[in-house]
Amino acid sequence: MNPSPDPSRLVVQFWPVADYDLQSTLECGQAFRWIRSGAGWESVIGDRWARVEAAPGGLTVSWTEGASEALWLRHHLAAGEVLEPILATFPDDAPLRSAVARCRGLRLLRQEPWECLASFICSSTKQIVQIRQIVALLSERWGHEVAAPPGAVLNRAFPTATTIASAGEGALRDCKLGFRAPYVLDAACRVVEGRLDLEALARLDTPAAREALMKIHGVGRKIADCVLLFAYGRQDAFPIDVWVRRALSQLYFPRARRVTAARLESFSESYFGPYSGYAQQYLFHYIRLEAGR
DNA sequence: AGCCAGGACTAAT
DNA sequence: ATTAGTCATGGC
Numbered sequence: 224m225n226p227s228p229d230p231s232r233l234v235v236q237f238w239p240v241a242d243y244d245l246q247s248t249l250e251c252g253q254a255f256r257w258i259r260s261g262a263g264w265e266s267v268i269g270d271r272w273a274r275v276e277a278a279p280g281g282l283t284v285s286w287t288e289g290a291s292e293a294l295w296l297r298h299h300l301a302a303g304e305v306l307e308p309i310l311a312t313f314p315d316d317a318p319l320r321s322a323v324a325r326c327r328g329l330r331l332l333r334q335e336p337w338e339c340l341a342s343f344i345c346s347s348t349k350q351i352v353q354i355r356q357i358v359a360l361l362s363e364r365w366g367h368e369v370a371a372p373p374g375a376v377l378n379r380a381f382p383t384a385t386t387i388a389s390a391g392e393g394a395l396r397d398c399k400l401g402f403r404a405p406y407v408l409d410a411a412c413r414v415v416e417g418r419l420d421l422e423a424l425a426r427l428d429t430p431a432a433r434e435a436l437m438k439i440h441g442v443g444r445k446i447a448d449c450v451l452l453f454a455y456g457r458q459d460a461f462p463i464d465v466w467v468r469r470a471l472s473q474l475y476f477p478r479a480r481r482v483t484a485a486r487l488e489s490f491s492e493s494y495f496g497p498y499s500g501y502a503q504q505y506l507f508h509y510i511r512l513e514a515g516r
Numbered sequence: 517a518g519c520c521a522g523g524a525c526t527a528a529t
Numbered sequence: 530a531t532t533a534g535t536c537a538t539g540g541c
Contacts, residue, residue: 252522347523353539354522401537406524443524464522483531507522 239281242306244328251508272371318474322509338381339454360398384414406441
């Protein structure tokens with residue numbers, strides 16, 4: 224069953240794209256399966272291997288299947304999106320000016336809903352390095368092999384809901400999911416049994432889709448918003464985690480002793496505009512970069 | 517060694 | 530409607 228990798232089918236293209244900060248985009252904590260590979264990164268998107276490297280004026284991209292255009296990869300990377308008008312909608316304030324100055328070109332990826340959902344259920348009270356490790360373990364043990372060139376750093380897809388559902392809780396705990404194991408299992412069972420239709424979510428409005436996601440055990444407001452933003456392109460979704468809460472409190476309510484979650488939520492809904500989710504990701508990445516210095 | 521991590525759930529006010 | 534305790538596990 225080994226889809227024998229055929230190096231001759233490796234396609235390499237240069238894509239001209241303005242305003243693309245590849246490192247910020249792939250390492251800002253929105254996705255967990257882009258792995259460093261020399262001067263670039265590798266991943267498996269759906270069931271296709273891909274590699275990306277920053278180049279002057281754009282991206283050098285390679286893949287192994289479907290020789291012509293790789294629209295799936297262009298879509299995932301948001302390489303056709305024009306960033307300037309999005310950034311122009313941000314409020315003109317000091318925090319966002321600093322954030323954009325620091326990581327202009329950061330883009331929101333468009334991820335597979337199931338992988339995104341399962342990954343973010345695993346994210347609860349975990350550091351990003353650990354989430355990446357969990358996702359790698361799950362994929363190595365339970366993902367099916369995909370065609371990849373010799374020497375590729377990874378060659379397995381993220382496991383399907385069907386596979387996870389049949390894997391069992393113990394097998395998931397072996398991948399270091401801890402107390403999140405039954406949550407991911409529950410989500411997988413819902414998908415397999417048709418009680419959760421991830422494709423149908425795309426046709427719901429954002430509040431209805433959020434409500435449906437939050438019915439899954441282990442999915443609260445924050446994780447639901449991550450899935451809405453990173454998988455369904457709902458750029459008005461605004462995930463508030465510990466870092467964003469810290470950023471909003473310090474940068475926008477510096478005098479307040481304590482800011483409630485409800486206050487931050489209503490502020491985020493009214494202040495940041497139609498691309499608030501984009502602004503959120505700039506603030507998230509920015510404050511983490513600052514904290515790491 | 518102790519605190520924190522892209523939280524959510526439950527039980528108790 | 531808020532609040533404390535609990536859940537695994539590892540980085541720093």
